[in-house]
Amino acid sequence: MKDSYHNYETISVDSLSAYRAEGLHLRHRKTGAEVYRINAEDNENLFAFTFRTPPPNHTGVSHILEHAVLCGSQRYPLKDPFLELLKGSAHTFLNAMTYPDKTIYPAAATIKADFLNLLRVYGDAVFFPCLKREAFEQEGHRLEFDDSGNLVRSGIVLNEMKGSYSSTENLIMDWNFRTMFPDTAYRWDSGGDPAYIPQLSYEAFKAFHASFYHPSNARIFLYGNHNTEEVLDILDTEFLSRFSRKEPAGAPELQPRWNKPRRQTAYRPCAPGESTAGKTTISLNWLWGDMSDPFQAVEARVMAYILLGHSGSPLQKALIDSGLGEDISPVSGLESSLRQIMFTAALRGTEADREDRLLDVVNSTLEKAAGGLDADLVEGALRTIEFRLREIRGGSPYGLQLLKRALQGWLHGGPPSVSLNFQEPMNKLREGSGKGHFEHFIRKNMLENPHRGTVILLPEPGLLERRDQEERQQLSALQERLTASEAEEIKRAGERLKVFQEAVPSPEELACIPFITPGDIPREVDKIAMDEGRTGNFKWYSHETLTNGVSYLEMAFDLSGLEPELQPWMPLFSHALTEVGLPGTSYSEAARLLSLKTGRLDCTLEAVSPLNGDKECLRLFVHLKALSSQWDEAMDITLKLLNSADFSDMKRIDDLLMEVRNEYQSVIIPSGSAFAALRASARHSRASAWEELWYGIEQLKFLQAVSRKKNRAELASEALNTIRQRIIQQHSLAIALASDSNSSVRDKTLAALTSLPEGTAQSVSVPPLFRHETLGESIVIASAVSFSGLSLPGTIHDAPLFAHTALLSHLLNTGYLWESIRMKGGAYGAHSSVSRLEGTFTFSTYRDPLISPSLAAFRDSLEWAKSLSSDMVKLAVIGSAGSDLKPLSPSQKALTGLKRKLYGISDSMRQIHRDSKLTAGPSDIRKAAQKLINVWPQRSISVIAGEESLKAAYTENPELAQSRVRITL
Numbered sequence: 001m002k003d004s005y006h007n008y009e010t011i012s013v014d015s016l017s018a019y020r021a022e023g024l025h026l027r028h029r030k031t032g033a034e035v036y037r038i039n040a041e042d043n044e045n046l047f048a049f050t051f052r053t054p055p056p057n058h059t060g061v062s063h064i065l066e067h068a069v070l071c072g073s074q075r076y077p078l079k080d081p082f083l084e085l086l087k088g089s090a091h092t093f094l095n096a097m098t099y100p101d102k103t104i105y106p107a108a109a110t111i112k113a114d115f116l117n118l119l120r121v122y123g124d125a126v127f128f129p130c131l132k133r134e135a136f137e138q139e140g141h142r143l144e145f146d147d148s149g150n151l152v153r154s155g156i157v158l159n160e161m162k163g164s165y166s167s168t169e170n171l172i173m174d175w176n177f178r179t180m181f182p183d184t185a186y187r188w189d190s191g192g193d194p195a196y197i198p199q200l201s202y203e204a205f206k207a208f209h210a211s212f213y214h215p216s217n218a219r220i221f222l223y224g225n226h227n228t229e230e231v232l233d234i235l236d237t238e239f240l241s242r243f244s245r246k247e248p249a250g251a252p253e254l255q256p257r258w259n260k261p262r263r264q265t266a267y268r269p270c271a272p273g274e275s276t277a278g279k280t281t282i283s284l285n286w287l288w289g290d291m292s293d294p295f296q297a298v299e300a301r302v303m304a305y306i307l308l309g310h311s312g313s314p315l316q317k318a319l320i321d322s323g324l325g326e327d328i329s330p331v332s333g334l335e336s337s338l339r340q341i342m343f344t345a346a347l348r349g350t351e352a353d354r355e356d357r358l359l360d361v362v363n364s365t366l367e368k369a370a371g372g373l374d375a376d377l378v379e380g381a382l383r384t385i386e387f388r389l390r391e392i393r394g395g396s397p398y399g400l401q402l403l404k405r406a407l408q409g410w411l412h413g414g415p416p417s418v419s420l421n422f423q424e425p426m427n428k429l430r431e432g433s434g435k436g437h438f439e440h441f442i443r444k445n446m447l448e449n450p451h452r453g454t455v456i457l458l459p460e461p462g463l464l465e466r467r468d469q470e471e472r473q474q475l476s477a478l479q480e481r482l483t484a485s486e487a488e489e490i491k492r493a494g495e496r497l498k499v500f501q502e503a504v505p506s507p508e509e510l511a512c513i514p515f516i517t518p519g520d521i522p523r524e525v526d527k528i529a530m531d532e533g534r535t536g537n538f539k540w541y542s543h544e545t546l547t548n549g550v551s552y553l554e555m556a557f558d559l560s561g562l563e564p565e566l567q568p569w570m571p572l573f574s575h576a577l578t579e580v581g582l583p584g585t586s587y588s589e590a591a592r593l594l595s596l597k598t599g600r601l602d603c604t605l606e607a608v609s610p611l612n613g614d615k616e617c618l619r620l621f622v623h624l625k626a627l628s629s630q631w632d633e634a635m636d637i638t639l640k641l642l643n644s645a646d647f648s649d650m651k652r653i654d655d656l657l658m659e660v661r662n663e664y665q666s667v668i669i670p671s672g673s674a675f676a677a678l679r680a681s682a683r684h685s686r687a688s689a690w691e692e693l694w695y696g697i698e699q700l701k702f703l704q705a706v707s708r709k710k711n712r713a714e715l716a717s718e719a720l721n722t723i724r725q726r727i728i729q730q731h732s733l734a735i736a737l738a739s740d741s742n743s744s745v746r747d748k749t750l751a752a753l754t755s756l757p758e759g760t761a762q763s764v765s766v767p768p769l770f771r772h773e774t775l776g777e778s779i780v781i782a783s784a785v786s787f788s789g790l791s792l793p794g795t796i797h798d799a800p801l802f803a804h805t806a807l808l809s810h811l812l813n814t815g816y817l818w819e820s821i822r823m824k825g826g827a828y829g830a831h832s833s834v835s836r837l838e839g840t841f842t843f844s845t846y847r848d849p850l851i852s853p854s855l856a857a858f859r860d861s862l863e864w865a866k867s868l869s870s871d872m873v874k875l876a877v878i879g880s881a882g883s884d885l886k887p888l889s890p891s892q893k894a895l896t897g898l899k900r901k902l903y904g905i906s907d908s909m910r911q912i913h914r915d916s917k918l919t920a921g922p923s924d925i926r927k928a929a930q931k932l933i934n935v936w937p938q939r940s941i942s943v944i945a946g947e948e949s950l951k952a953a954y955t956e957n958p959e960l961a962q963s964r965v966r967i968t969l
Helices: 061-068 081-088 112-127 133-139 156-164 168-180 202-212 228-238 294-308 314-321 352-370 375-390 398-410 416-420 423-433 437-447 463-481 484-502 507-512 564-576 587-597 628-644 650-667 672-681 686-695 697-707 712-727 745-753 799-813 816-824 852-867 870-879 890-903 907-918 922-934 947-953 958-962
Strands: 008-016 021-028 034-040 045-052 102-109 142-145 151-154 218-224 262-270 280-290 333-335 340-350 452-461 531-535 538-544 550-558 600-608 617-627 733-739 776-780 787-793 829-835 840-846 940-945 964-966
Touching: 008 034, 008 416, 021 228, 021 416, 034 228, 034 398, 045 112, 045 398, 061 102, 061 133, 061 156, 061 202, 081 112, 081 799, 081 870, 102 112, 102 398, 112 228, 133 156, 133 202, 133 484, 142 484, 151 156, 151 463, 168 262, 168 280, 168 340, 168 452, 218 228, 218 398, 262 463, 280 294, 280 352, 280 437, 294 314, 294 333, 294 340, 294 375, 294 398, 294 416, 294 423, 294 437, 314 340, 314 352, 340 352, 340 650, 352 437, 352 452, 375 423, 375 587, 398 416, 423 437, 484 816, 538 745, 538 890, 550 628, 550 745, 550 890, 564 600, 564 617, 564 650, 564 686, 564 697, 564 712, 587 628, 600 628, 600 686, 617 628, 617 890, 628 745, 650 697, 650 712, 672 686, 672 776, 672 787, 672 829, 672 840, 672 940, 686 697, 697 712, 733 745, 733 890, 776 947, 776 958, 787 852, 799 816, 799 829, 799 852, 799 870, 799 907, 799 922, 816 829, 816 852, 829 852, 852 922, 870 922, 940 947, 940 958
Parallel strands: 034 218, 262 452, 538 733, 776 940, 776 964
Antiparallel strands: 008 021, 021 034, 045 102, 045 218, 142 151, 280 340, 280 452, 333 340, 531 538, 550 617, 550 733, 600 617, 787 840, 787 940, 829 840
């Protein structure tokens, strides 16, 4: 890679050996825009435009702008070029994200031409958006008259944030920010407070873009193996050189330090008449150092892990053992996305009058820790954080992970390479770890730190209902004050918006969007080469790949021989297996050993209808990752837990039971569409019914029922012990391993696993499963928005038809559902998906203000799909390829390869699937849509929403009243 480029000055050339890469820091000469290019042998190329966007108030202007800049630009003036990219780009990542102090527009692709197309469209969108009033009203907020003639407010971000403000965890985090940073931009909710969003004017919206979306305020990140000179030339000639330099937005101001702690009380919604006992969250927050300082950033990560990183961490253990609350809130830990570091320890399931006792527990624990930390605890934290910084992780593009690290210093004026190079800070921490470094940190930054904020989040029954009533009264009063001309203008604005939303891009407009062709899609599927064999009484597979010295083990235990009464306990078992002690070893000591000897050990459950059998596969997956150099130690602690996990500590079992229950309760609103879709699909798939038992509403009902029993810990302990004896056996085991080619890990692993009991197969009955026997179902919760799920029986064995149905799903997601439910209806999301293994086709909505119109749109979308053009199908062929082209991390290769073997998914089947997609035409999509129309009478519907929203939907959808479930959160 060159170190000098036309129209750019070179700031630095950086060796990034930890990532097997090289960094190049440039500044655009004319505008001052900064570019950081990481050159790496990775074909998943990524770019990201980042702008400092400190919010000026609670109106959510940065969030609304993040949506609206993608609704047309100078070079691409059609209403939604972003949607066209979703339709016809083989991207592996495409998104836009609002943070408390920045907005990021990242995209990634493995096809070079596609990468450049995305760069051009995104660049034009952020620097030269149209920002039409209609886009502002669609994405932000607007007034309109409903079918009854009543004045109402709508808007995608407005409805999204109403959903966010129904979530306890989102609320506590928001109030933490407001409390701890009262004199900075961090006190404002960048996402937008629903009470304030309507105050944002169109003029202020446009002015915000003019102020902050300028090259002088931009950080442009590039990653991968693309042609650097070509990309820099596009940035210069098409975007940057069209501007003159201006003063950039300053780094977020620092919060002045307090001289004494502060306290804040806030409220969260719960249903009218619901008990408030034990439903308070108390959050303790400390302001630490500067995230832009690389040493302080790594230091804070290690310190947070020492205190709260696992069940053996002193602060986490003290909070749980105190009995003052039910479990640790998930907002606890380090907030590292801000300029200043905030550390949080929050207890949920408590009472407000326990605040003083909670502070006493925390202070006494910190005082003890400041007097001396266990050496293994500190060493385990150092190893874990370094492991996380080194590991090639999946889940998002590797370039995106590096971008987030780089921005920690880069956004605030530091060089990006400094935040990326973690080895020097780690070495410095290791040198000081045995000299009381972390003990001194605790005393200085916690015990003697007056900048501590306490947030008490109290439950308030009927809060949502009162807010809704107040909004209706305000709108009613506003409507009464409207003059005839003002009312007419609202109607005309609605008509203009409708024209905007229903506009069909002309051939000329579509022609301006750069697309690749189906011929650019690789015709052959990628394969995961795996050796295989049998050792003892279990099957094994292994895959050699570059892992940076980390090894990954995936263990799959068959659960089909487990007694039916034990199956509902499996989610608790999968959590507790790695959270309890061993004979003679406490749970806290076991947690410290896991931290010291492994990168991570955890478990998941999965139920699948395999292609190579007539009975669903039920598996417990145990995932282990560790440095290859420490593999013997990692396997030793893993096998001890598998063979001898101690479930006899009743206090610990009770704490874990409440922790799992609370976790299920807390994710209903953030993941409402997934719960609704899973619930609906249980009618058409026994495997989905199993997953509903483990991960859905049925599991939550089971946990809530068990938690009300006096002998709950004893019941759980007995179940967990029996489960371990039944399933942790060689005969029910299959494994996959991924490691470096020079590793001897496989031989060590196979030898170690032969110590497991051999076991024998058992034949058992099936527990009662929820099969959604009514057409419709209402699930009542305290929420300002709804989540709808609708399922249809699909196809399993017809590979071409499945491929065409998958294309249909992509077309619906980027076509009718997007435009009808999101753009017009105001929902934050609308989605469809197809499962070949389960034979289901599922629709869902997310944070949706409407129910009946969305359910109607599901059916109408299938009729729409019968009249698609060949060009639309060709774009879908391209757009649906991205998920297949996304590179897999080493751990993903091990797990994906194992699942393909277990479920009978052969490479030849996958090839047929791709070939069928690449050759599909409109007639194939029509057939797939008609097949779903034919089975429409067999649909099943689950809707999760508030009481009033559900009652309003019963008129048009009386089937929703056939079954009602009330869930207390």
